[in-house]
Amino acid sequence: MFEIGTLIPMSTLLVRHAQVLATMDDGGTEIIDGGLFAVDGFIEQVGPTAELPRTADEVVDLSGHVVLPGLINTHHHFYQTLTRAVPGAQDVGLFDWLRTLYPIWARLTPEDVRISTRLALSELALSGCTTSSDHQYLFPNGSSVDDQVEGAAGVGLRFHVARGSMSLGESDGGLPPDSVVEDEETILLDTERVINKYNDPSPGAMTRVVVAPCSPFSVTPDLMRESAALARRHGVHLHTHVAETHDEEQFCIETFGRRPVELMEDLGWVGNDVWYAHGIYVNDAEIGRLAESGTGVAHCPSSNMRLASGIAPVRSYLAADVRLGLGVDGSASNDGSHLIGEARQAMLLARLAAAPSIEGGRLLAAREALRIATRGSAAVLGRNDIGSLEPGKAADFIAISLDRLEYAGALQDPVAAVLFVAPTGVDQSYVHGKPVVKDGELVGVELPGLIEKHNRAAARLVG
Ligand SMILES: [Zn+2]
Numbered sequence: 001m002f003e004i005g006t007l008i009p010m011s012t013l014l015v016r017h018a019q020v021l022a023t024m025d026d027g028g029t030e031i032i033d034g035g036l037f038a039v040d041g042f043i044e045q046v047g048p049t050a051e052l053p054r055t056a057d058e059v060v061d062l063s064g065h066v067v068l069p070g071l072i073n074t075h076h077h078f079y080q081t082l083t084r085a086v087p088g089a090q091d092v093g094l095f096d097w098l099r100t101l102y103p104i105w106a107r108l109t110p111e112d113v114r115i116s117t118r119l120a121l122s123e124l125a126l127s128g129c130t131t132s133s134d135h136q137y138l139f140p141n142g143s144s145v146d147d148q149v150e151g152a153a154g155v156g157l158r159f160h161v162a163r164g165s166m167s168l169g170e171s172d173g174g175l176p177p178d179s180v181v182e183d184e185e186t187i188l189l190d191t192e193r194v195i196n197k198y199n200d201p202s203p204g205a206m207t208r209v210v211v212a213p214c215s216p217f218s219v220t221p222d223l224m225r226e227s228a229a230l231a232r233r234h235g236v237h238l239h240t241h242v243a244e245t246h247d248e249e250q251f252c253i254e255t256f257g258r259r260p261v262e263l264m265e266d267l268g269w270v271g272n273d274v275w276y277a278h279g280i281y282v283n284d285a286e287i288g289r290l291a292e293s294g295t296g297v298a299h300c301p302s303s304n305m306r307l308a309s310g311i312a313p314v315r316s317y318l319a320a321d322v323r324l325g326l327g328v329d330g331s332a333s334n335d336g337s338h339l340i341g342e343a344r345q346a347m348l349l350a351r352l353a354a355a356p357s358i359e360g361g362r363l364l365a366a367r368e369a370l371r372i373a374t375r376g377s378a379a380v381l382g383r384n385d386i387g388s389l390e391p392g393k394a395a396d397f398i399a400i401s402l403d404r405l406e407y408a409g410a411l412q413d414p415v416a417a418v419l420f421v422a423p424t425g426v427d428q429s430y431v432h433g434k435p436v437v438k439d440g441e442l443v444g445v446e447l448p449g450l451i452e453k454h455n456r457a458a459a460r461l462v463g
Contacts, residue, residue: 013038013395013433014056016049018067019402022415024374024388028367030415034067038395041204041432046389060428062399066414068370069389070130070396070429071339072377075239075277075298075327078120078134078148079105079113082458084335094245094307095175101332102176104462110143112457117151119454122445123337124328125157125436126425130396131377131386132157133298133327135239135277137164137214138180145194149207154444156436158205158396160381161198162212162239163191165227167219174218184223187213188230195234203385204394204432212239216263217251224267231273237382238269239298242276245309249281261286270295275380277327279317280310287313287320296323296380299372301345302336303329314350314372315364325380326373341423343373366416395433398426 014037015021021034023046037045037052045052083089089100117134124132136148145163152159168174169181182190191211199209211231213219219227224240231238243249243260252260261282264270272294279297282290290297299312317324328334328342350364378387386394400407402414406424410417429437436443 010039011041011433012056012058013430014053014059015067015397016052016059016061018062018065018399020414021046021067021389022069022370023390024069024371025390035062036389036395036397038433041395041434043389043391043393043395045391062428064403065399065401065427066418067389067397067399068128068415068418069374069387070398070431071128071343071373072325072381072387073124073129073132073327073337073339073342074275074296074325074377074380075300075329076120076124076132076134076337077136077330077332078117078151079108079136080330080332081116081120081123081337081454082108082112082461083332086332086462089332093247094309095247097307097333098175102180105138106140106177106180107461108138108143109141110147112461113143113147114151115450115454115457117148118155118445118450120331120337121152121155121157121159122442122447122450124339125155125429125442126440127338127340127423128398128426128429129337129339130157130398130429130431130436131160131381131383133160133162133210133239133381135162135164135212137166137212137218138176139182140180144190145198145209149198155442156431156434156444158207158386158431160208160210160237161194162210163194164212164214165191165219165223166214167223168217176218184220184226187219187223188226191227192230192234195236199234199236201235206432208236208381210237210239215241216260216267216269217248221267224269228268236273238274240269240276241278243281244278244304245307246281259283259286261289265289272296272323273382275323275325277329278304278309278312280304280312282313284316287316287322291320291322294323296325298325298327298380299346300327300329301349302342303333305345305349306333306335311349311353313353314346315354318368323376323379324372325377338423339373340418340426343369344419344423346372347419366419369419370415394431396431397429399428400424401427
């Protein structure tokens with residue numbers, strides 16, 4: 001009997017001789033002289049090199065490298081790479097920062113969105129990221145989610161594209177100029193269009209769509225509820241900014257008579273299909289309710305420091321088993337997309353938050369911060385097919401060469417050193433068994449040309 005299935009060639013990948021391979025499985029297994037064997041992008045075996053098959057279509061020798069699951073970025077605004085370090089938005093808090101930047105962002109074109117998406121993903125890939133979310137909430141001058149998807153094509157990272165929205169402009173008492181807000185019917189129709197066009201619910205998916213009003217204060221309560229209903233009809237996830245600043249907490253109490261998390265509960269925005277960016281101003285009872293409902297949080301330490309927003313209660317989230325992931329946040333408030341660097345910031349800021357009563361206490365470990373950036377972020381995005389190197393999971397991994405200057409003297413514990421030493425780029429990165437970074441260079445992006453185009457676009461935009 002002739003079977004068509006037998007004609008489809010399998011593609012196999014063998015990784016050998018990693019000095020240490022950290023799996024990030026439940027037991028935190030780390031394998032000396034480790035490797036993995038993958039078939040068609042999914043891992044079949046992880047273990048010591050001696051126990052793995054001897055050959056494959058592609059064999060990668062990672063002697064002298066530390067290997068980790070690819071890091072996962074759960075919050076970003078890619079278009080903001082065009083407005084890094086903008087004078088006037090450098091030394092102010094969130095509201096003044098937004099007031100300075102909105103008129104600039106209002107000039108964003110479709111080509112700007114494509115260029116900035118490609119640039120942000122390039123920087124993420126070179127710094128250890130294999131999956132990223134991108135929260136785009138303004139679509140001026142005919143730009144659309146299609147531009148984000150087009151910009152991401154060929155870079156090779158998994159992409160959770162969050163179709164954001166704003167409907168309350170200046171004339172409705174909102175912060176953004178009217179030219180960057182949309183009417184609510186348009187928002188819902190276009191969001192459903194991009195779900196139908198791009199969302200892939202299957203395991204190993206490269207693209208998923210997220211429904212993501214910018215914040216509960218930039219759209220009406222009606223649109224928050226309608227967005228949740230739309231997402232749940234299609235089985236996609238929900239994302240928004242919540243409890244980022246003290247001012248926001250006070251505004252919420254004064255305007256709605258509710259604390260931010262209470263407001264979200266009223267709007268139906270809790271559950272294991274929801275994650276918030278920031279989650280700083282939450283009390284212990286609210287942390288408990290987030291844990292119970294399965295609601296996730298994207299921790300963005302650099303942005304929170306940059307805008308003096310506050311410090312998220314990372315240790316309390318972990319202790320309560322809240323799904324906690326990592327995000328670099330938009331490039332106007334970080335202003336880098338260095339994901340290993342961000343994991344280091346998470347480790348350091350959690351330590352500072354423990355001061356001054358640290359005696360006898362244990363500080364947040366490098367491995368805990370790495371777990372937030374891998375398993376934690378995967379859980380926040382609702383994915384059980386990435387975040388660790390185990391049989392059945394996608395072959396998304398990064399490798400860093402240990403003969404770098406930064407690692408000199410740190411070889412007793414290369415896994416912890418990934419966050420303790422100065423943040424480096426990665427030497428190799430694979431997504432779904434395919435190379436994204438080879439020998440420190442992007443495989444699918446011609447970087448010098450992209451940087452030049454991006455600088456031209458930024459100069460035109462900022463003026
Ligand atoms: Zn943000």
